[in-house]
Amino acid sequence: MPDSYRRIVLASRPRGAVTPDNFRLETVATPVLQDGELLVRNHYLSLDPYMRGRMSAARSYAASQALDQTMIGGTVGEVVASRHAGFAVGDAVVGVLGWTELAVTDGAQLRKVDADKLPLSAYLGAVGMPGMAAWYGLNRIIKPRAGETIVVSAASGAVGSVVGQLARLQGCRVVGIAGGPAKCRYVIDELGFDACIDYKGGKLEADLAAATSDGVNGIFENVGGVMLDAALARTSAFGRVALCGLIGGFGGADMALHNARLLLINRLTVQGFIVTEHMELWDQGLTELAELVASGQVKYRETVTQGIAAAPEAFIGLLQGFNFGKQLVKLI
Template identity: 45%
Template structure:
């Protein structure tokens, strides 16, 4: 194939908010697959808060991206050449293909998807890693009961929107915490949340007390920091907290802010549990089938915030940390 593959490679470990100079925009010839390999043309990239953590050195749930490597990212694409028995030219697939136009793969971690069932970007959001995170984090760790009050932070993001909707399907009262009047309106008017708190203009602690008079039974935390501390003051007895992420802390240049109200866990006999979606990989199919059924029945809505152009990657990624996206942030690399 006489084509060029453009890529973003990690050039430096960011300090604070990532900047364009932390990556190097490179190009190389598109490779040909060898026996047992397939070549994927990347159509859409999944942009996720976790990518910020992957850029750091140090122990984590997954090895960091090494300097000089193509930046890790989930993606959806089309097979354009294959010497792999499990994949044919024309198959649509998802996998960790990286921030580039073409990806060579041995097929591990690659799954076929059907764009007739759902548009490709949905497989990066509600039917992808964010949706799996919401499903297993809420249902397996949060264990919501009908009538419970469920609070979710980062509620207008890719994970939070799904958490809230699943909680409603399970008969819970749902309160979302998000930044800005437009996002809060979207949560209540379009997704059916019972209430939304605008952390940019409201006192979160006072608003939680008003909207959760019997306390918080389940808290799905995507942001950490001050909001986690505020929720800790409003826990119901035997509350369950799911620690999914801490986006408010990812770009901190000083010590990470931990919860100062953690004694509330003892007083309320509550639990706080970390959640990594990769632990549930063997059950992804189960979650995808149920959520696809909810979507087909109109019970679960999906929203993608799609930005065009691989070259915009550094700036587009920062939308996550500036709170500028609603729903799943996706970068379109090429036309389908």
């Protein structure tokens, strides 16, 4: 067992855009395990947009990230020491152990995974929290029917990419919104979306209108602001909106909705959701996702940064849309 390990803590709360100065890299001593505890060596750290909201002291659906404590974050790794009856050395486990190379835990909210069936990294993406967000928002809120048109923002990201593929498997026409020609080509050619709008092309509303001439029945929203506004303008009567994220507002962009009147005119159902509030469905959703990924019916892509010291810059890049697919930090 190593005598020490490195972690990243929140050193200060951002004022506007996140900067490297908001974080601090520390080396700390490895604690002695007590009865009922285990030590996990993390292999991968997940970086996700929700972390930006947790860095703020503003009231939200969950407690703010504490200053001078390990940054919150999903992890997948291996048990390297155990005094816990439910976990053995060598077990592969997924949890929320944070931006840290090692972690001592009592095993609460830790889940064993099969490292032979899928790569460990997949359990932080398509078969992890992002995949579950896609599965829940699509199946429980949008409830798509074959032949309907679904619009997905951040379509090349960890959540949006899974949403579109699941909708296609259910017989829907899927239109993505992504940033740049390369991401749009990937969304269409690799993921099988029917169309993809490059919002950086300067013609978001016109291009989306051309791609959705028969209207939009469902919107899976990850960004908000102008993208949600453009999608609302294309909605048909009794459309459904699954509001998963509002990453577009993290940089101070205008999030006003000029087409809000369509919420009434088209009798839309809009529901925001936090996927961790629906843990009773995770076994079902993750089992389905694992089979789809293992069979190649759902594909995924990863952007992997090496080493815990690089996590802050990778996170800042994620908020700016630099990642392609799921953003991970490889720790070993």
